[in-house]
Amino acid sequence: NAGVTQTPKFQVLKTGQSMTLQCAQDMNHNSMYWYRQDPGMGLRLIYYSASEGTTDKGEVPNGYNVSRLNKREFSLRLESAAPSQTSVYFCATYCDETYEQYFGPGTRLTVT
Amino acid sequence: EDQVTQSPEALRLQEGESSSLNCSYTVSGLRGLFWYRQDPGKGPEFLFTLYSAGEEKEKERLKATLTKKESFLHITAPKPEDSATYLCAVLPAGNNRKLIWGLGTSLAVNP
Numbered sequence: 001n002a003g004v005t006q007t008p009k010f011q012v013l014k015t016g017q018s019m020t021l022q023c024a025q026d027m028n029h030n031s032m033y034w035y036r037q038d039p040g041m042g043l044r045l046i047y048y049s050a051s052e053g054t055t056d057k058g059e060v061p062n063g064y065n066v067s068r069l070n071k072r073e074f075s076l077r078l079e080s081a082a083p084s085q086t087s088v089y090f091c092a093t094y095c096d097e098t099y100e101q102y103f104g105p106g107t108r109l110t111v112t
Numbered sequence: 113e114d115q116v117t118q119s120p121e122a123l124r125l126q127e128g129e130s131s132s133l134n135c136s137y138t139v140s141g142l143r144g145l146f147w148y149r150q151d152p153g154k155g156p157e158f159l160f161t162l163y164s165a166g167e168e169k170e171k172e173r174l175k176a177t178l179t180k181k182e183s184f185l186h187i188t189a190p191k192p193e194d195s196a197t198y199l200c201a202v203l204p205a206g207n208n209r210k211l212i213w214g215l216g217t218s219l220a221v222n223p
Contacts, residue, residue: 004155031209042215043156043199050209058210090155099144099203101211103155 001026004104006091012110013081021076021107023091031094032074033058033101034066036087043090049074081111114139114204118214125221128189133198133217136182141205145183147176148199150216156199190221 007022025032033048035058045058049068063085065077078085091104115138125131137145144163148156160169162178169176173194175186185198197218201211 040215043201043213045210048209092155094209098161099209100146100158100161101156101201102158103148105155106153108153 003027004091004093004102006089006104006107008107009105010108012112013078014112015082017081018077018079019081019109020078021089021091021109023074023076023104024072025074025091025093025102026072027093027095027102028071029093029095029102030071031096032068033092033094034064034074034076035090035092036060036085037090037106038087046076046089048094081109083111085109086111114202114212116200116202116212116214118198118200118217120217121215122218123220125187125190125219127191127221127223130186130188130190132187133185133219134182135185135200135214137200137202137212138181139202139204139212143203143205145178146201146203146211147183147185148201150197150199159198187219190219192221192223195219195221 004025030051034046035043044060047066049055052071067075089107092101117136119134147159150156160176165180173188177184197216199216200214
């Protein structure tokens with residue numbers, strides 16, 4: 001089992017460009033999350049999806065959109081990238097029974 | 113306000129020198145407290161879940177304990193491969209699924 005996978009691993013964008021970060025899981029978990037991690041700021045929740053067809057804003061949703069395509073896939077879109085969105089992005093799942101989260105390997109994004 | 117504070121921010125140990133990391137929390141009811149390990153350039157890796165005060169969990173050289181206000185991650189006779197950032201998170205009581213994360217403790221174990 002792959003667990004949680006993310007693509008791409010690295011990306012460099014210019015200000016104003018758009019891109020979509022992809023996440024897929026084979027853990028059969030209902031809930032999926034997108035976080036960003038910045039030095040000194042810790043993990044901050046961008047959006048989460050409690051189940052297929054639902055999404056909710058987290059702590060820092062501005063500048064991002066999400067799509068819960070099906071139970072396995074949850075994508076994060078930057079419509080017009082800004083240097084402030086330079087960060088490492090993590091996708092995670094959540095187990096309803098144990099409350100534990102499981103993370104993907106991350107996408108390192110640089111916006112110039 | 114729900115909050116998680118980890119201390120120290122950074123810790124340097126000699127191989128074999130045991131120590132503890134602290135995670136103190138303020139939440140209105142606790143559904144679970146979680147410890148993760150994060151290596152540079154990788155995603156957080158799940159270590160332990162603690163659900164109630166007095167609970168303890170162990171894995172190799174790591175032991176996590178929980179009281180009503182804090183959790184400790186005890187590292188016994190650490191090795192260089194234990195070097196990582198250790199993250200603590202809590203899930204407050206209630207119906208949402210949003211974890212509250214601490215900023216982590218960066219541990220370096222020198223050979």
